Amino acid sequence: MTLVSVVIPTRNRHQFLSETVASVQEQTFLDWELIIVDEASNDETPVYLRSLSDPRIRFTRHAYAQGVAAARNTGLAQAGGELVMFLDDDDLLRSDALDTLRRALADYPDALAASAACRLFRETGDSDRVYRPARAYSRRIWREVLFGWWSNSGQNLYRTAVIRDIGGFDTALRAGEDRMLWLEIARRGNVCLVPTVAMEYRQHPGQFTQSSDWEAERQLIWQRFIHSLPPSLHAEGVAIRRAAALTADAEAARAAGHFYTGARLQCAAFVAAPRLLVSPLVARPMYWNFKKCVQRRRTP
Template identity: 25%
Template sequence: MASKPRISVLMTIYNAELYLGESIDSLLAQTFTDWELIAIENGSEDSSSKVLEAFNDSRIKIFSFPRNIGRTHALRYAFEQVEGDLIAILDADDIAHPRRFEKEVKVLDDNPGILLVSSWAEYIDTDSQRFDTWEPPTDSNEIYECLGWMNPIIHSSVMFRYQAALDIGGYPEEFKYGQDFALFLRLARKGNFSILDEYLCQLRVLKSSMTRSGEYSLIVAKEKLELSEVAGKVLDLSSKSKRLNRRRIATNKLKYGFELIKNRFIFSGITILLYAICLDHRILWDNNRIRKVFGIRGNSSKY
């Protein structure tokens, strides 16, 4: 009987034919080889399934759906197939550094109190050219405090303990967009996080990632607001982070109000905008849209 793999890699795939091969190649190049890939082919309308099936490696396990069931449901289905005691994430158009698994497994093995580890990341374009980087704090306490007002963790760079995630129910199904941050907030209440100050992940930014339907943008704005409110309630934050959390909630309310108005929910949108301004009037001068309306120039205020 074959032994269970140490790492289960979750990958959801939808219309990723252009970059899927490169993403899987980065897994095959890992120096730590004891892994399985749980590849969820989520009803793609391109040749993603053919790219996937072209790989001849017993560690790659393919689960196909005839239609797209949504990112969260796909992740939850993948979670149910896990055999490893560690879970790693890699999106179908992102790239893992060859030593990513080796380095992240070592952190978790050497530090039983750490439930999740991730890394710095490089942003790449459609031609795999680096154009920016993501370098969040690496101190566990600073990471925890950051969760109150931002998400410092790149989903495609994470590795976390399966049992810890299972104990909290895995990815929360009520979130269509922010299921990763929702999971992080729940895990943060159970143990520490670590972020390696190395670029172990390349995150691809596609034009389609920046152009979304009005309905999708509304969902994103609503969930960002909900999650910032959740963070303020469930995390034991310092006074500074509580202040930043309140500012984030106000900012997210403002953005949600704008999205409501764009989607013709005029009264609801104006109500949310006014509530956001009452919560923290300084967001008026920090928000680019508001600044343009009033013709304000120069640097926004710092907090």
């Protein structure tokens, strides 16, 4: 049976962390190890970690907070499993998450990673299942990731050797290091997309710690990735980012009640990156936005 390593970086989230760890312990797939990397927490986290008696769980502590990328890399260095997951300390795994993702990678041996669906729980108590196609498949998705498609850490299971070959997470990035990793994975090979919900993503106060120059960091990531593509794909990479910007502008125009402008901008996005029109990941949201613009425009 394949050992799965789960890495949880944490800092000052004792209450959430204990629930996250419990969700790992409740997995139907039993051959896992859990590595918790404590980023110099000064709440009850150290006491809680010392109280854990499950032999499958071990923890290490950074003397000072080095950032989530460094914490994940520390866990990656200690991981003994053929497969690895990087789970955030405030998210919850469904009980069959590891088994579902592990089976997907067994069914699709060409895939470098498997990514399942998640359910988003808002602070208001409402929840939504984030869109995923209705069937599992394996394909190259670098265009979708470059466009802005996203999958949170606990939805994903990676082949450990691939992450190590990439070099883990880029600690030079102050934000978006997981997005950069996804781009590298998606460029190298196939990713298996699974429709089953594997993780519950919880929104809460103090959750987001993005730096003030997050947008500049994102733009740097996009540019780095595009420049790393073969020269024959540079123009397409630039066009995909233009389509993403046009789609964002179209959504903003629709939200402001400017439906004609929204429809026009979304059409321009279609023209900029036509290959995305057949993508099972991003085509549907793009079409949905265009449809809403047209319907509202025609409403008397």
